[in-house]
Amino acid sequence: MNALPDCDIATVYVVDHDAAENDRVRALLAGAGWRARGFAQAESFLAAERSAGPGCLLLDVDLGAPGAGLTLQDTLLAMLDPIPVVLIAGRADVAASVRAMKAGAVDFLAKPLSDEGLLEAVGAAVSLDRQRLGRERASTDVIERAQRLSQREREVMALVAAGRMNKHIADELGISEVTVKIHRGNAMRKMQARSFADLVIMAHKLGMTSPALYHGGIGRHRRETA
CATH class of the missing domain: 1.10.10.10 (Winged helix-like DNA-binding domain superfamily/Winged helix DNA-binding domain)
Incomplete structure (x- = not known):
């Protein structure tokens, strides 16, 4: 099977203050064929340069402080950042789950994370981002032809x-x-x-x-x- 072009390999950004869990999840994602980049804080993720290819954000709800992850999600929405978000939480939190899904999260997962559930959620989020990029590229092509x-x-x-x-x-x-x-x-x-x-x-x-x-x-x- 031919390898994907470098720009088409999806990148999953893992924002989780738990270093051990961050490392474990990134290893799992890398084993599934995705790039995985880890961040401990929202600020470091926001400051990082991102790939032009497809991707998604795997975001811890708490980030060391209750609701800090939801604040990052709100920030991305305010910035009109289209990256799909999968939220994870250390405990079942119905209110946070409802808020996250209303704000456009692709999925909401509870820790301890199931490897199968995590990979399925990330796959769905990456697929959505590929579709978005496809639409954007098609629109760009149409504009270039019109010129x-x-x-x-x-x-x-x-x-x-x-x-x-x-x-x-x-x-x-x-x-x-x-x-x-x-x-x-x-x-x-x-x-x-x-x-x-x-x-x-x-x-x-x-x-x-x-x-x-x-x-x-x-x-x-x-x-x-x-």
Whole structure:
């Protein structure tokens, strides 16, 4: 089996003040094929440089002080940090569990940790992060393709996405219907759209459906010259 590219190997950040447990968990995670980095305090995790690849945070609720882990979770939410969080606690704490899940935690595990349960929760969190990165990369690709469009191709793509027929687009832009079809075909090719519906979806993702965005100062009904 081929090895994953280095940037695709998931990193699990273990934030737990219990050094022995931190070491044990990181060894377990490394044995399962993930990178594992350990931190004893929230501040050291926040200050650390993180991998650009997928990952998740395995966070102790208490961190040496009751609720300190939940405070870190709140901080990450305030920072709009998308890292998936799996919370762990030394005792069953229903209130903390409910709060954590409402705040978006992927799972809440009670110590002593089951190896199987831990690996399952981390796997689910890493999978969510891979999906997020996939969506972000897809959006970046669409933006880069759109930058290759000419101004006229962007106008035609926007009007197509807004539901205009070819003859109406031709009238709107002051060009022939044949030329509209050419620009539409060029837009589909450059955007790597597999279908007309695919092109429309891309246009909506890019916000290219507002008349204010496609006119760009071009006079209405200006006829093209040979």
